[in-house]
Structure formats: C-alpha cells, structure tokens
C-alpha cells in the first residue's frame with residue numbers, strides 16, 4: 687500500500703526540521719513517516735540528505751530521499767550501517783540545510799534562465815554548485831555574457847517568489863504556462879502547483895513541485911558557465927554560482 691506523507695516543504699521550503707512518527711519501513715530499509723521536510727528527488731532537483739534524531743539522542747543519517755508508489759509517499763533512505771528505527775517511533779527529522787539552500791538557489795536560477803531564454807525546455811538537472819538546462823534551440827544566437835547580465839537583472843530586482851495552486855482546467859486553458867517540451871506536469875490529481883515570480887506573477891509562472899527561495903535576490907550572484915551544443919537541436923546552458931570570470 688502507498689502511504690500519504692504530510693509534505694511540509696510544499697508550503698514552506700524554509701522548514702529545516704520537524705517531529706514525525708514512523709509509519710512504515712520498506713523491505714529495503716526505506717523509512718516512511720507521517721510528515722516530512724525532506725524533499726524527494728523529482729523534476730531535476732535531487733532529494734534531501736540529513737539526519738533523524740531519536741529520543742535517545744542517537745542519530746540515523748539519511749543519504750537520499752525518493753518518492754514511493756505515489757508522489758504523496760516519501761521514502762527516506764538511510765546511509766549504510768545506521769541503527770534501525772521502529773514503526774511508531776517518534777523522530778526529529780532535520781535536513782542538511784546548507785545543501786538544500788544551495789539547491790533552492792540553483793533551482794530558482796533555472797527558473798530565471800527560462801525567463802530570459804524563452805525556448806522549450808528538454809531537460810534540466812540541479813546540483814549544489816552547478817545546474818544545467820537544455821533548450822530546444824538549434825542556434826544559440828546568444829552569449830553567456832548576455833544571458834548572465836539578464837539573469838542578474840532579475841536577481842537584482844529582488845522580485846518576490848510565491849506558489850499558488852490552480853485546477854487542471856485552468857492549466858488546460860493556459861497551455862503557455864508549460865515550458866517543458868517532453869515532460870507534462872502531473873494532471874489528474876485535480877490541482878497543479880504554480881511557481882510565480884514577481885508581483886502578480888508579472889515575471890513568470892510555471893508548474894513546478896520543487897523548492898525555491900522567497901525572492902530572486904536570494905539567488906545571489908550567478909553566471910552562465912558554458913553554452914554547449916547537444917545534438918542538432920539542443921543547447922545546454924550551465925549555471926554556476928559567483929560572477930562570470932573575466933576574459934574567459
């Protein structure tokens with residue numbers, strides 16, 4: 687059976703820890719709790735790592751977080767040789783916040799890139815110090831200096847970022863919201879989470895289940911490290927933290 691985990695990062699991506707009760711342990715040792723702040727790998731964003739603190743004070747290191755049979759079931763994967771927990775046990779779940787915050791900044795930077803590069807997205811992957819977004823774009827016709835400058839204008843404008851939920855019908859009536867060429871947002875659950883940038887979503891809105899920072903300013907200084915050709919029709923943009931190196 688699939689469990690429904692209370693997924694707290696959807697409403698507040700800044701929650702670092704929460705108390706939870708163990709609902710189940712699967713045959714590979716994965717731990718399901720009644721609620722969690724751990725993001726599960728999805729949509730190009732890696733799942734959280736962190737630690738579970740037991741009442742005794744001993745800890746269980748969590749190496750990965752994934753979804754189970756449904757997107758509502760979240761499974762925490764302990765690192766090797768950790769103590770086992772028991773069903774019904776209460777734990778304090780704490781994510782590796784430094785890592786998650788970098789992932790939130792990087793993931794948000796991917797949204798900014800999709801605003802300044804309004805082409806269909808064919809793939810994306812976020813990591814702690816580097817992210818990539820692939821566009822269906824036969825001829826780049828843009829430079830990393832131009833794209834970096836436009837992304838930094840959005841960062842410096844410090845636009846608010848917020849989420850709102852819409853219905854499947856509202857999404858069907860606004861097909862322009864979907865930027866991914868191959869990946870359709872999950873529909874059929876009745877509601878879709880939109881990530882909006884700017885007052886009244888004036889800069890952007892798109893379906894996304896990931897974690898983001900609250901303002902574009904929090905992304906900080908970023909640059910396009912590389913624009914690579916990936917096959918005839920694709921260009922891969924790499925985003926990195928820090929300023930564009932001079933004279934490269």
Ligand SMILES: [Zn+2]
Pocket residue numbers: 793794797881894895896897898
């Ligand atoms: Zn997102």
